[in-house]
Amino acid sequence: MTPVHNKILFIGPMGAGKTTAIQTLSDDMAANTEVRNSNRDMYDKATTTVAMDYGAIQLDDEQLVHLYGIPGQKHFEAVWPVIAKGAIGAILLVNASQPDWQNDMLYFLNAFPQLVTSGSLVVAINRGSDQQQLQILELLSQQNLCLPVLLTDPRDRGQLVMTLEILIANLEIETLIHE
Ligand SMILES: Nc1nc2c(ncn2[C@@H]2O[C@H](COP(=O)(O)OP(=O)(O)OP(=O)(O)O)[C@@H](O)[C@H]2O)c(=O)[nH]1
Numbered sequence: 001m002t003p004v005h006n007k008i009l010f011i012g013p014m015g016a017g018k019t020t021a022i023q024t025l026s027d028d029m030a031a032n033t034e035v036r037n038s039n040r041d042m043y044d045k046a047t048t049t050v051a052m053d054y055g056a057i058q059l060d061d062e063q064l065v066h067l068y069g070i071p072g073q074k075h076f077e078a079v080w081p082v083i084a085k086g087a088i089g090a091i092l093l094v095n096a097s098q099p100d101w102q103n104d105m106l107y108f109l110n111a112f113p114q115l116v117t118s119g120s121l122v123v124a125i126n127r128g129s130d131q132q133q134l135q136i137l138e139l140l141s142q143q144n145l146c147l148p149v150l151l152t153d154p155r156d157r158g159q160l161v162m163t164l165e166i167l168i169a170n171l172e173i174e175t176l177i178h179e
């Protein structure tokens with residue numbers, strides 16, 4: 001049987017864990033475009049993505065999933081639609097230890113409306129608590145959005161595979177509804 005090729009996008013602000021997640025999930029070594037982080041006021045870490053991340057995971061015999069990550073810094077916004085082209089779904093990572101994390105999440109939902117309205121997005125909260133998960137569900141319902149919200153550590157492959165499988169199950173349900 002011909003394998004199905006799917007493109008999933010990882011979005012979210014600087015330091016959310018997009019590069020980490022794609023590295024963790026990929027079967028082979030992921031490709032990234034990391035440079036030394038000269039924007040430590042924004043987020044204090046050694047490196048930051050300047051173009052994109054790429055990796056791939058074979059979920060089962062028929063599903064090879066391609067994983068693309070955007071550079072989270074807003075001054076790279078112009079390349080986001082280029083990287084997003086052809087993506088069928090997205091994982092929005094937010095780092096709940098950051099002071100403005102709720103607005104960060106809303107910002108990225110607004111930046112990728114095509115992936116939000118089709119129900120093809122999962123929110124993955126990094127470094128968050130059960131209470132913060134409930135806060136996000138409440139915030140989303142205020143925006144009339146019903147999206148899965150998961151607590152996900154981007155260094156944990158099992159959690160990421162589950163997040164990806166939930167996203168893909170939702171995409172399959174959407175396809176059935178619109179058939
Ligand atoms: N303690 C802890 N560290 C984490 C976690 N997730 C990521 N990190 C670390 O936090 C840093 C940020 O992760 P990145 O994956 O570079 O973030 P990014 O979303 O790709 O950021 P940009 O490319 O700059 O947009 C890295 O040093 C990770 O090792 C986590 O859940 N807990």
Ligand SMILES: [Mg+2]
Pocket residue numbers: 018019020048049053069070071072
């Ligand atoms: Mg990155």
